[in-house]
Amino acid sequence: MTRLIVIGARSTGTSLALVRAALDRQLDVTVISGPNDSLQGVFAPEVELVNLQTDAEVVVAWLQRHYPDPERRLRVTTANDVYARLAAQVAETLELPGPDAASVARSVSKAYQKSLLATHDLPTSRFVVGALTDLPALWGKLPLVRFPVVVKPSEGSASHGVKLCRDFDQANQHLEALAGELRANLRTGLTDCVIVEEYLEGAEYCVEYFDGRYVGALRKFKRHGEGFLERGYTSELDLDDRALRRLIDAGTQAVERAGLTWGPVHLDCIVREGAPYVIELNPRIAGSFICDIVRDGYGFRMVERLLDKLQGRPVVVPEFFAPSAYARVEFLLDSDPLPWDFSKPGELKNGDLHISYGPQRAADRERRAYLYVRRTFQPTEPTEPTAEKRHEEAIA
Known part of the structure; x- marks a missing residue:
């Protein structure tokens, strides 16, 4: 029997739809979440819930211990961008279908994304990158961007920690708050890297x-x-x-x-x-x-x-x-x-x-x-013009 491993899910939306669709296909389902996540009671009783450290070696070892898979019947995905890198790494390590793990690992970093877009002349906002553990160095870069700016963690989900700042004082206060969250380890996925980019209105x-x-x-x-x-x-x-x-x-x-x-x-x-x-x-x-x-x-x-x-x-x-x-x-x-x-x-x-x-x-x-x-969705398909329509077009 094929078993779907969902590494990282939410209590709403696509996570529910993905698990429900997998069950409808008669797939077994295991949802793996991190230490700061709580998904008890979210899914159907037959869905296995597991809480593990968000480390690829830990997850791979757990899967190999609980679900030896010589026939490659496991399938791994995610419904939460905080876990996109982890899911891709686990799938690649187990030689299962999935996106290129190296590309995903790079792309979960918004700092990498901004650099990639700028390198290839794809339109994006002007930005600077810094570290929450070295805010004075980042403050020295702020004159390179124009206010208002958007301050955002380089990794994260659902606009967590993302804030519009009208001036230096607002940016400074928000960066200090993010640094405090990082020290307290209150949020899964928050890393040291942070971006300050010019706000684009539109x-x-x-x-x-x-x-x-x-x-x-x-x-x-x-x-x-x-x-x-x-x-x-x-x-x-x-x-x-x-x-x-x-x-x-x-x-x-x-x-x-x-x-x-x-x-x-x-x-x-x-x-x-x-x-x-x-x-x-x-x-x-x-x-x-x-x-x-x-x-x-x-x-x-x-x-x-x-x-x-x-x-x-x-x-x-x-x-x-x-x-x-x-x-x-x-x-x-x-x-x-x-x-x-x-x-x-x-x-x-x-x-x-x-x-x-x-x-x-x-x-x-x-x-x-x-x-x-x-x-109700109705695909648009070309239709033959009516006799009345052909007559109108002929007159025109």
Whole structure:
């Protein structure tokens, strides 16, 4: 029996969908999390939960001890970018299908990403890199960038530790706070390296790729303020065809340059005056209902195709451009009025329109609930013009 090993998961979204889809395929599932993670009660009872040190040798040794695999039936992936490097290293060590471990290891570093983009003249914001254990040296580099700036850990997830800083004092306070977190070892994935980059004002987009090919784009909504908290996503892009093509091409080049051409990759980009700027590459499957919107807006089932890829089945990526259907998710946050909440899940259907809602507690994202709206996906296909249409065209 094939066993799926998910190294790094969350209590929401894609993690739940991935595990559920694997169980539907009659796969055994083991979820491995780190010491600071708690996933008790999140998945179905038949899912094995294991808590281990986030070290490849430790995880490989545990798997070899508990699941000797002479027939190479294990499959390894992740649904959390904090664990992307670890999952790729474990899969490669065990000679199992997966992305290139060296490319993933480099790409989880946002400092490496920025250097890669700059080296290949791909548009991104100006930046400097420093160490939380040597803040005076970093302060000396700050005059090289213009305020406002975004301060972010080089590694991390879900905008943890990412903050917009209007001046030097704000940047200094936030860097000191991150240094304190590092010393206290309070957050999985926080490393010594930190980035300070110029803030780019513009609409933010997520661009999704599979096997190096574009499979969909989404416009992102954020809460007003300094923390870049997710408000939601929509397949309604508000881009003309030229701007969308430039966004797709910039993302494709970034994915190829990074060597991330196996399976799913998630990009964050800013579009400013029609020009795309690549902000981050994430070498893993996307969360926060992004896979749902790609499925419902573009017709590409990211979760199913990842399982196909892991199981050695062929994956065909159709040619995509603009979305073919409407899909949108809104997140209700702790800062919203208390009546904005859903204590129980539910759904409403009216013809092709489908609305689902429910609680989604994610303290690290200040999230309490979601509202998901979609219209049934209908692929656009060329049709023969009617006789009336041909007559109108002849007159024109």
